[in-house]
Amino acid sequence: MKLFIFFIFISQFFLSQYSEKKIKTDSSEIVIIKNSKYKVREEIFDNKDYIIHKSWLIQDTAMVSSEGVMDKQHRTISWKEYTENGEWLYSRNYKTGECSINKFLFPKYLLFEKMKKKADELIIKEYGIEFFSNYVRFECDGLAYKKQSIKDSKNDFYSKYLGSWTEPFKENPDELIFKYAVKISDSEWKSDIIGIKLDKVGNYVINEDVVNNYGFEKVEEKYKKFFIDYSNSIQIAIQNGLNNNNVLGHFLDWEKINPKQFYSGRFIYCISELISEENYKHNNRKGRLSRYNVYVFNPWTGKFIEKRKMKSIIEYENNSGMSTGLIPDKN
Structure with a gap:
């Protein structure tokens, strides 16, 4: 009983440290969040594709902890981090891949x-x-x-x-x-x-x-550069059954073949075609099963390798969730 009361006390203590406030302006919405360590301010602009983020240490709100820019899906575009003493630690640009750090630290x-x-x-x-x-x-x-x-x-x-x-x-x-x-x-x-x-x-x-x-990857081609072209790949995929009216995606991937060897796998270029989606519910857990045709190419040559049946599963409930990414569909 004492343990249970202690748990409630601790939970209430931490919850009491958290607060969230929203302020609407003519051109944006400002969200201010406070917890036991940080004060965070994010400004979401109505007519722009990004969010301005800034956080401070709660003990000293003049001391910036981090600042950056994110898109509206909260994917980071650029970021700066500072130590608890306010010294600049590093800066990153996620679009260009550039990064600079304070070498003295x-x-x-x-x-x-x-x-x-x-x-x-x-x-x-x-x-x-x-x-x-x-x-x-x-x-x-x-x-x-x-x-x-x-x-x-x-x-x-x-x-x-x-x-x-x-x-x-x-x-x-x-x-x-x-x-x-x-x-x-x-x-x-x-x-x-x-x-x-x-x-x-x-x-x-x-x-x-x-x-x-x-x-x-053990690349046999003399000139080692990617010769993949999206438009050409689409045409080849159509010849192998792709329906251009379906939702399509494309991505580069690494396929591991021999994990115990130095030459452990290969690069592959894939075009995904969404075939079907099914929403389901099991007890309190919701999910979505998506099925795809995936057209696989050799990015070094642009040659078509094969067509694969793939699927992805997303499941979620309160405070938890999982996603498989693309996995083989054996059904």
């Missing part, structure tokens, strides 16, 4: 730069300098880990997270991971499509993770 910055150069060299060796210069960009996505032994075990370890390209850390890492975006067209980039894991001296580590995009 990152004790391991030079090590990170040295290791990133090794990761860059691996990409250049496998895909060439032209592909690296024109199709690849680093978006400040670097992670550092320290190996920690598991209690009562001599041979088993786990990776302790130390920090990242935008989160300072002081310990020397045993593992570093770098992720890169790859360009699909003049205006489209696919983030986290190349993943490289290095040990503490910069040697490449084969990562058997079947979820993330680690590894390389």
Whole structure:
């Protein structure tokens, strides 16, 4: 009973720290949110496609914690982060991939730069300098880990997270991971499509993770550049059954084939065709099942590979939800 009363007290305490206020102006709506640590102000403009965000530490509302611009789906366009002492920490532009950090606040910055150069060299060796210069960009996505032994075990370890390209850390890492975006067209980039894991001296580590995009493709073409064209791909897909009146999408993806090898997979370019959608409800959980035809191409040559049956499932209820992304449809 005492535990239950204590839980209610704690819940009420934290809820009492939260408040939200909306102010309507002639051209926008301003939302002001306060919790136990931050005061957040977001201005949503009626005739513009973006939101202006700014947050302050609640103890000192003159001390900016973060500021940035988001689209109306709350996807970040640009961002600046500050320390609790008000020092500028880093800035990121999510559209261009540009990032700058306050090197004086990152004790391991030079090590990170040295290791990133090794990761860059691996990409250049496998895909060439032209592909690296024109199709690849680093978006400040670097992670550092320290190996920690598991209690009562001599041979088993786990990776302790130390920090990242935008989160300072002081310990020397045993593992570093770098992720890169790859360009699909003049205006489209696919983030986290190349993943490289290095040990503490910069040697490449084969990562058997079947979820993330680690590894390389053995490209046989002499000129390593993407020759994919959306319009041509649509015409080829039509010849293979695509209905141009359906809802279409297109994306670059990484397909893992041999996770235990250096050449672990391949790039694929896909055109998705939405075939059907079905909404359902199970107890308090709602969901939507979407079925697709997916037309798969080799982006290096533009050649059609195959047509696949795929589906995606989205489920949600109060305070929880899940999404599968595209997965094989075996029905």
